[in-house]
Amino acid sequence: MRPCLLGKRELAFLKLKVFVSNFFAKDIYSYDMEQSRGLTGNNVTTVLMKQNGWSLQQTADFIGERCATLMASYLSAKSRLSPSLGPDAARFVDALGYWMMGNLVYVLLLFSLCSVKLTCIPSWSFETIRYFGPRHLEVKETGIVNLRPASIIDDSDSESESESE
Secondary structure, three states, rough: OOOHHHHHHHHHHHHHHHHHHHHHHHHHHHHHHHHHHOOOOOHHHHHHHHHHHHOOOHHHHHHHHHHHHHHHHHHHHOOOOOOOOHHHHHHHHHHHHHHHHHHHEEEEEEEEOOOEEEEOOOOOHHOOOOOOHHHHHHHHHOOEOOOOOOOOOOHHHHHHHHOOO
């Protein structure tokens, strides 16, 4: 097999690990915002809970473990990349890693019906009100998220309801 093809395959593998990891991280971060608005049908957190009969804590644990595994896979694959891929490929791989780290710096420790405990150093997901509302800086400082009350609206079954009409 030609080295450049092997390199391209490894780069694709790295990209996949980063994309999946970021998908999980963003959905766990946006869970509270979405559940508080009744928009639960398109968040992997809710989908995993319903599909597997898991609690919110079990789901958060699964996502945390999955993200840790994806990070380990990324680091392992990165260490096996050939220097012959060149400096552009190395910069690209580093950029992927920074993107992944920016979303995974916080590790979920406790996720209960009342709050989420996050620890480690802040990531850019905590720099705006997008995920944690006006208390984003407090969340960044303390690592604690108080879940907002859920809306009555639940969009998780909207497709099946429209299909039955």
